[in-house]
Amino acid sequence: xxxxxxxxxxxxxxxxxxxxxxxxxxxxxxxxxxxxxxxxxxxxxxxxxxxxxxxxxxxxxxxxxxxxxxxxxxxxxxxxxxxxxxxxxxxxxxxxxxxxxxxxxxxxxxxxxxxxxxxxxxxxxxxxxxxxxxxxxxxxxxxxxxxxxxxxxxxxxxxxxxxxxxxxxxxxxxxxxxxxxxxxxxxxxxxxxxxxxxxxxxxxxxxxxxxxxxxxxxxxxxxxxxxxxxxxxxxxxxxxxxxxxxxxxxxxxxxxxxxxxxxxxxxxxxxxxxxxxxxxxxxxxxxxxxxxxxxxxxxxxxxxxxx
Amino acid sequence: xxxxxxxxxxxxxxxxxxxxxxxxxxxxxxxxxxxxxxxxxxxxxxxxxxxxxxxxxxxxxxxxxxxxxxxxxxxxxxxxxxxxxxxxxxxxxxxxxxxxxxxxxxxxxxxxxxxxxxxxxxxxxxxxxxxxxxxxxxxxxxxxxxxxxxxxxxxxxxxxxxxxxxxxxxxxxxxxxxxxxxxxxxxxxxxxxxxxxxxxxxxxxxxxxxxxxxxxxxxxxxxxxxxxxxxxxxxxxxxxxxxxxxxxxxxxxxxxxxxxxxxxxxxxxxxxxxxxxxxxxxxxxxxxxxxxxx
Ligand SMILES: Nc1nc2c(ncn2[C@@H]2O[C@H](COP(=O)(O)OP(=O)(O)OP(=O)(O)O)[C@@H](O)[C@H]2O)c(=O)[nH]1
Ligand SMILES: Nc1nc2c(ncn2[C@@H]2O[C@H](COP(=O)(O)OP(=O)(O)OP(=O)(O)O)[C@@H](O)[C@H]2O)c(=O)[nH]1
Ligand SMILES: [Mg+2]
Ligand SMILES: [Mg+2]
Numbered sequence: 001x002x003x004x005x006x007x008x009x010x011x012x013x014x015x016x017x018x019x020x021x022x023x024x025x026x027x028x029x030x031x032x033x034x035x036x037x038x039x040x041x042x043x044x045x046x047x048x049x050x051x052x053x054x055x056x057x058x059x060x061x062x063x064x065x066x067x068x069x070x071x072x073x074x075x076x077x078x079x080x081x082x083x084x085x086x087x088x089x090x091x092x093x094x095x096x097x098x099x100x101x102x103x104x105x106x107x108x109x110x111x112x113x114x115x116x117x118x119x120x121x122x123x124x125x126x127x128x129x130x131x132x133x134x135x136x137x138x139x140x141x142x143x144x145x146x147x148x149x150x151x152x153x154x155x156x157x158x159x160x161x162x163x164x165x166x167x168x169x170x171x172x173x174x175x176x177x178x179x180x181x182x183x184x185x186x187x188x189x190x191x192x193x194x195x196x197x198x199x200x201x202x203x204x205x206x207x208x209x210x211x212x213x214x215x216x217x218x219x220x221x222x223x224x225x226x227x228x229x230x231x232x233x234x235x236x237x238x239x240x241x242x243x244x245x246x247x248x249x250x251x252x253x254x255x256x257x258x259x260x261x262x263x264x265x266x267x268x269x270x271x272x273x274x275x276x277x278x279x280x281x282x283x284x285x286x287x288x289x290x291x292x293x294x295x296x297x298x299x300x301x302x303x304x305x306x307x
Numbered sequence: 308x309x310x311x312x313x314x315x316x317x318x319x320x321x322x323x324x325x326x327x328x329x330x331x332x333x334x335x336x337x338x339x340x341x342x343x344x345x346x347x348x349x350x351x352x353x354x355x356x357x358x359x360x361x362x363x364x365x366x367x368x369x370x371x372x373x374x375x376x377x378x379x380x381x382x383x384x385x386x387x388x389x390x391x392x393x394x395x396x397x398x399x400x401x402x403x404x405x406x407x408x409x410x411x412x413x414x415x416x417x418x419x420x421x422x423x424x425x426x427x428x429x430x431x432x433x434x435x436x437x438x439x440x441x442x443x444x445x446x447x448x449x450x451x452x453x454x455x456x457x458x459x460x461x462x463x464x465x466x467x468x469x470x471x472x473x474x475x476x477x478x479x480x481x482x483x484x485x486x487x488x489x490x491x492x493x494x495x496x497x498x499x500x501x502x503x504x505x506x507x508x509x510x511x512x513x514x515x516x517x518x519x520x521x522x523x524x525x526x527x528x529x530x531x532x533x534x535x536x537x538x539x540x541x542x543x544x545x546x547x548x549x550x551x552x553x554x555x556x557x558x559x560x561x562x563x564x565x566x567x568x569x570x571x572x573x574x575x576x577x578x579x580x581x582x583x584x585x586x587x588x589x590x591x592x593x594x595x596x597x598x599x600x601x
Contacts, residue, residue, distance in 0.1 A: 040342040043528030046333055110551060110579070111407025111524065119438075141579070143415075143446035148439025155438070195554040222407065226339040226528025228556045249406060252491040254530040277406065277437070 006038040006295050007076050014072040023060045027071040032057065035079055042257035042294045045230035048264045056082060080291055086260060087287030092269030095215040095243060100185040101134070103176070103212055107205055107236055108220035110193030113248035113274055115145065117220055118188045119152035120274065120282040125186050126156065134184040136175035137162035138208065139192035149190050155279060159184075168192075169207040176212060189214070196235035209240055217242045218271065221258060223250045229258035230265045237266040248274030251281070257294050328353055331371075338559035338596050339528050344566055348378065375593035379565055388571045388587075391517040391545070397475050399483045399508055399515035402548075403501060403538050404522035406489030409550035409576050411440065413522055414484045415447030416576070416584035422451055426481040431471030432457045433464040433504065434488035444486050450581060454478075464488065464500060465507045472511050485516070492537035505542045518545045520573065525551040525558035535564045550576030553583065557596055 013030040032053050039049045056079055065074045096102050104121065106114040118135055125131035135153050137160055139145035146162045153160035159182075161175035172189055179187045189212060194201035209217065219233060219242045236242055245266075247259055250273045259270060270285040328349050335345040355374055356367060392398055400417075402410045414430060421428045430448055432455055434440035441457050448455035456474050458467035468485055475483035487504060490497035508516050521538050523531050538544055549558045552575050561572050572587040 037342050040336060041529055043339075043530075046336045109526065109554070111409065113407065116438075142443075143450075144439045144442035147442040148437075151438035195551075197555060222524070222526075224405070224524070224527045224530045226526060226556065226560065227337050228339075228526050228554070229528075231555055232526075249491065251494075252405070252530065253493040253533060254528070257528070 006034060006079075007073070009034040009038070010072045010076060011070070014070070021065060023063045023065060023071050023074055025061060027075065028057050028060055031072065031075045035075075038295055039257060039260075042255035042296065043224075043226045043229070043261075044257035044294065045227055045261040045264075048230060048261045051264070052082070052086075052260075080295065083260065083291040083294065084287050086263055087285075087290050088263055088269050090285065090287055092244060092271055092285070094271060097215045100183065101176075101179050101187045102185065102216070103187045103189070103214040104216040104218060105189040105191065105208065105212060105214040106218050106220055107191055107240060107242070108193060109195065109222070109232060112193065112220045112222040113246075114193065114220045115139070115148050115152065115190050116277065116279070117218075117246055117248060117272075117274060117282070118149065118190045119156060119279045121272075122158050122186070122188055123156055123279045124272075124282050126158075129185075131186045132184050133158055133186035133188055134175065134179045134182065135160045136172055136187060136189045138168050138172055138189050140166065140168060140171070141192045145190075145192065152279065168204055169211045172208050173211045187212075196232045196239075202235075202239050205240055216244065219245045219262075219268070221245055221247055221262060223247050223256040223258065223273075224252060224254045225258040230261035233262040233268075234265045237268060242266070242268055244269050244271040246270070246272045246274065247285070251275045255294050255296060256290065259290050260294055335559060335596070338557035339531075340559035340596075341529055341532070341563045344563040347566075348375070348562070351378070372590065372593045375562075375596065376589045379562070379589040379593070388546075388573065390573055392481075393517060397472075397480050397483055397512065397515070398517050399472060399475070399485065399512065400518040400520060401485045401487070401505065401508065401516040401542065402520055402522055403487055403542060403544075404489060405491050405524075405534055408489065408522040408524045408527075409548070410489065410522045411443050411447065411486050412579065413520075413548050413550065413574065413576060413584070414444065414486050415451060416581050417482075417484060417574075418447060418451040418453045419581040420584060421482050422453060427478065428453045428482045428484065429471065429475040429478065429480045430455045431468055431475075431483060431485045433467045433471070434486055435460065435462045435464050435467060436488045440486075440488065447581075465503045468504050468507050469511065472508055472515075476511065492534050492541075498537070498541045501538075501541050518573075519543060520546050520548050521570075522548045522550060523558070523561070525549050525576075526554060526556040527558075527560065529560060529563075531560040532563050532567070535568055535570060539568065539570070544570060546571050546573035548572070548574040548576065549587070552595075553577045559596065 010031045013034050060078050122133045137146045137149045150160045163171045165171050219236050273283050275281045275283050332345050332349045418428050432441045432444045445455050456471035519542050521544050575585050577583040
């Protein structure tokens with residue numbers, strides 16, 4: 001990876017400071033530029049970075065330096081602990097309806113992976129719960145979006161509901177009626193990608209939500225997203241009160257700082273991660289792995305944990 | 308409008324001091340310019356402001372936009388910034404990029420533009436992998452009344468490219484636009500596949516593709532720099548297409564790419580419709596970077 005290890009950088013920044021015993025203000029100031037840089041390189045939103053560093057400063061200042069650690073390592077440990085904590089619970093689950101069907105609605109910007117993830121979730125539910133899902137094609141705008149979902153449905157032998165109709169809320173209502181009749185236990189609603197500033201299309205989602213009363217509104221976010229990730233997540237959450245997030249394309253070499261931004265601004269759990277284009281490539285979310293990925297360090301942490 | 312917002316921004320600062328440049332740096336970082344490039348830019352702007360003795364906000368405003376354009380310009384060769392077109396030849400454009408960046412849509416938009424210029428265009432559906440990819444390009448073909456060459460499901464993409472380019476040559480097409488499947492730059496086997504596609508084109512026409520365009524999602528963060536480097540290593544890039552600029556993103560990472568690799572942005576995507584495509588213009592881009600700062 002192109003980035004220098006954060007731990008090394010902090011050590012370097014602190015090398016002229018000889019203080020021992022307690023973490024001093026000088027230690028923290030020297031380290032915080034490096035922390036800031038690492039988080040910004042990982043695409044964590046700059047406002048989130050500011051808040052985060054403030055928190056680290058408060059927590060680290062005056063702390064006893066433990067055991068064999070240097071003040072630098074001590075700060076790293078605090079950064080990593082705090083980041084992992086912010087990433088949330090490992091075992092966040094999809095909400096389940098008391099009566100079938102459980103309804104899952106996907107939302108997000110264009111090209112993030114909603115349609116693919118509908119297929120992945122359907123497969124996951126079939127594999128783990130022997131689910132009998134119905135997929136609803138709620139993207140009437142993108143060329144061949146319905147074909148795409150139908151092909152995914154075919155691959156899984158899962159029915160796909162679509163309709164030649166201009167009102168997406170009506171399509172969803174009709175799809176739900178069919179699910180009720182066929183006693184499907186899950187309904188997954190694909191929606192068109194849209195910008196969070198597109199008023200007409202955001203309203204459309206609100207109408208779909210009103211009709212479907214989904215148990216889960218999942219925001220699908222591309223792990224490569226930059227600074228705008230925080231604002232996008234915040235707006236979608238404000239408009240729709242999303243229940244969780246799926247982070248896609250984590251099979252790439254992005255550091256994925258958007259994950260931290262989203263957690264910080266919405267507090268909503270990350271439910272799954274997309275790890276490839278195949279429908280089987282859906283994985284759980286591991287806060288500790290994500291934290292060290294964002295910080296750009298793996299092995300160093302295990303060393304520090306042992307200390 | 309932009310002017311009013313910029314004025315309001317500058318009005319926050321009684322003088323051009325450290326605070327001012329700190330805020331400006333935040334602004335650049337918020338636009339995904341990246342920490343290092345932002346620092347570099349700010350240092351240059353500070354020097355320039357001193358040099359020109361710019362004290363008033365108006366002076367400074369102009370200076371900043373000028374400087375950004377200059378930084379962009381000096382890193383490239385203005386003649387190579389336009390899309391290549393060789394009269395009387397079949398111009399092959401190859402589109403590459405990560406998943407969901409906007410390759411297929413950009414091809415649809417370009418087909419529309421070239422058709423309106425009265426050119427003969429052939430589209431090649433070499434994404435034989437993703438569900439619905441061929442149908443998507445076919446739909447764009449229908450919308451723009453452009454012929455689309457397709458292969459069998461899950462066919463070797465290079466063989467579809469072979470057929471498509473050959474067909475374009477036989478038909479004396481002015482343009483052949485090759486759509487490829489999205490791929491993350493760290494996937495070696497998929498990058499090899501892209502190499503093979505390029506080789507196939509070169510076998511048919513040694514001096515093509517005359518454009519190999521990396522399509523970048525404007526909301527991408529610092530990973531875009533790695534994308535540019537790795538795709539350039541695989542299939543020498545001639546330029547970038549920056550999509551989804553109709554959203555809140557500024558695509559500031561292109562400044563870093565420009566800085567390091569001299570790669571020009573040739574097109575920007577401004578929506579999902581056929582007409583939502585524009586040539587890149589450094590000055591309006593620099594102005595746009597300041598958009599929404601207050
Ligand atoms: N490598 C990788 N690719 C993915 C992943 N998830 C989705 N993709 C790819 O990303 C691209 C976009 O996926 P779609 O499912 O079409 O995205 P979408 O959000 O439905 O797009 P729109 O409907 O246009 O907004 C496709 O090429 C997918 O194969 C993932 O986890 N990893
Ligand atoms: N708002 C906006 N959306 C765009 C723009 N360009 C493309 N899109 C949308 O982004 C999504 C993905 O576009 P595609 O053209 O399918 O992207 P791709 O790179 O071909 O995707 P894969 O083939 O799956 O890798 C679609 O929903 C497009 O409508 C743009 O400039 N602005
Ligand atoms: Mg979709
Ligand atoms: Mg495509």
